[in-house]
Amino acid sequence: MRTFPVICLVCLLLAGFILVIGCGEFRQDDPVIARVSKRDLTDGEVTQALVQMHLDPGDELLRTQYINSWVDRQLLLHEAQEQGIDQSREFRKALQDLREELIINQLLATVNDSTTVSEAAVINYWRDHTDEFKRPTMEVRTIVCSSDDRNTAWGIRNALDRSQEGDAILENYPGTQLDTTTWISPDRLPHKLAQSLTSLRTGQSSLPVEIDGNWYVIKLLDRSAAGETRPIDEVHDYIKSILKAETAELAQIDYINALRREARSEGLVQINMPPQNWGAQSESATVQDSVAASIDTTTSPEE
Secondary structure, three states, X not given: OOOOOHHHHHHHHHHHHHHHHHHOOOOOOOOEEEEEOOEEEEHHHHHHHHHHOOOOOOOHHHHHHHHHHHHHHHHHHHHHHHOOHHHOHHHHHHHHHHHHHHHHHHHHHHHHHOOOOOHHHHHHHHHHOHHHHEXXXXXXXXXXXXXXXXXXXXXXXXXXXXXXXXXXXHHHOOOOEEEEOOOEOHHHOOHHHHHHHOOXXXXXXXXXXXXXXXXXXXXXXXXXXXXXXXXXXXXXXXXXXXXXXXXXXXXHHHHHHHXXXXXXXXXXXXXXXXXXXXXXXXXXXXXXXXXXXXXXXOOOOOO
């Protein structure tokens, strides 16, 4: 075999390590279903791995794919170790760098988790950036149902007109496909359904429409014109993610600056550069204070 790239081997070793840590201890009667050299893979380990990946552990095809992938990984590891790649200086340096990166990321994750974004900050951002949240075109919210039977489609249409809940429709009409759309442009819908929307008022359902052998019914839940500002509940999570990222970045800078100040006072670090250049990120505290002041002075919609 050709020499395996060092960084790939590092990733494979980490994958194997994570598998061992994640699976934990298994019963002695857990059957071994694959072996490569001195490494065993048990049936319980396969189940545990698939569960951790949010996959169905009872799916035989997935189990087979996982087992084959595990065997390939172990063969690559075995060959790389036979070639002594894991003993090379290059490998050890790459492993050390990756280890340090994982440790630092874990530390910064705790800093990020300590940050919060207030509802007032979300509202304030929405008010100050309304132009960002204007609808570029007319948009609609709909319920789209489909069935391979025309009579069933008519029954679904009548149920929608009675404002029957989606779960009840699925229960009463087995085999029905039901999808509640978020705000979308009608252009993203099949042409016949988009045409049906033009004659509907809010709350109305279309007549069944045949498309590629299936029968569709669409109900118009709401319609919004182009240029309207999206309501805050529609963009709330998006805004919060933006503010969370900004707050986390500032928190990381402040955290690092605090470490720098502590290191200077304890004499832990020596840097051969002018003192005024050491800890150049100290201005971030001023930025953080400004952001905090802005957030503290925001008002809620009721005010």
